Amino acid sequence: MTVRSLVEALDARYPRAWAESWDRVGLVLGDFDVPVQRVLCVVDCVPETVEQALAIGADLIVAHHPLLLKPVSSIAPDTFKGRIIHRLIRGDVALYTAHTNADVANPGVSDSLAARLGLTALRPLVPAEGAAAGDGRGLGRIGELPVPLTLTELTSLAASRLPATAAGVRAAGDPAQVIRTIAVCGGAGDSFLPAATRAGVDAYLCADLRHHPVSEHLASGGPALLDVAHWASERPWLDDVASWLREEFGVDVVVSDLDTDPWTVHSASEEKENHP
Incomplete structure (x- = not known):
């Protein structure tokens, strides 16, 4: 090659x-x-x-x-x-x-993220326009959990399935809410908060969520939110690209696990740790 x-x-x-x-x-x-x-x-x-x-x-x-x-x-x-x-x-x-x-491809970045959470029955969160919609292309993915989980349980699942970072995984919403359907988007995803609301999902997972958009989203009745590190949300795609290159072309492929997320330290107060 x-x-x-x-x-x-x-x-x-x-x-x-x-x-x-x-x-x-x-x-x-x-x-x-x-x-x-x-x-x-x-x-x-x-x-x-x-x-x-x-x-x-x-x-x-x-x-x-x-x-x-x-x-x-x-x-x-x-x-x-x-x-x-x-x-x-x-x-x-x-x-x-x-x-x-690669974000809009089928399979693409968000498919790899959805697979880490075990989601099934995937479809685009924001479908591509025109003929491309028939190919299943689009931004983000919507899927179903194998079994319902509370928001607290889903947050723990995401933390265990995604690459570990200092930022970890945080959630916004009722910790006891039961989650069945999830929208995911690799990378920054707050521009798709309205799309997640229109889709009627129970939760939406992406990266780089900001204070005011999240606050207004929840106040407007939008789905629960999970915020993960940008690098962690896109790292799963590398495994799929690597597998494809190995299988199709026989080249040696190494996937980098160097955490390039800029946030390197996270500390929760003792009060928060003891009283969630």
Whole structure:
């Protein structure tokens, strides 16, 4: 396999046309004709995951988050992104990104998240428009739990099934509420709070929820909410991409478990711990 052949395969599975207009996906850097024997799958292309790629001898990094989402005027080695780019080029490591095009895919990022919770009967939270809706594409997923759980039990389940982070999992709503149907969305999901309400689900799990939107959502009668770390909500997708690359192309694939969530310390007060 070469960089070119794997890029073509990834582009076919996650077409660039599916990405949002503001997104930047596809091959970021790398020589098309370089052979690929090992791939590293990461959520974020940051110095730590770049060093991991070099340490394991990876020829290609498949990342979820774009390195160059916003325009830059310089990639000088004394800039954050410049250092990363120079390190990758010197190490002859190609970089490929699948972001919002992987979010809407079927299967995509939210399918992997739903699978961690054991959800069944999946359908999009925000279906794609037009003919794409018939392919099951769209943002987020709605599914059913195998057995009903209280919100407290569901929060514990999510914490045990998702990659551990300092932020953990927090929930908003009645702890004793019985949850049967859940909407999930990998990554930041507060823009889909109205969609979760319209869907009539019992709970909605995503990342990066904020105080005021959550407060207003609950006051308006919306479903219970579970807030997880951004990295943890998207890390499960890497396992599915890795399995597909191994099975279809026979390449060696390593999934990075380096926690690139920026939050590194969490401490609950003793009063909160003793009196939930």
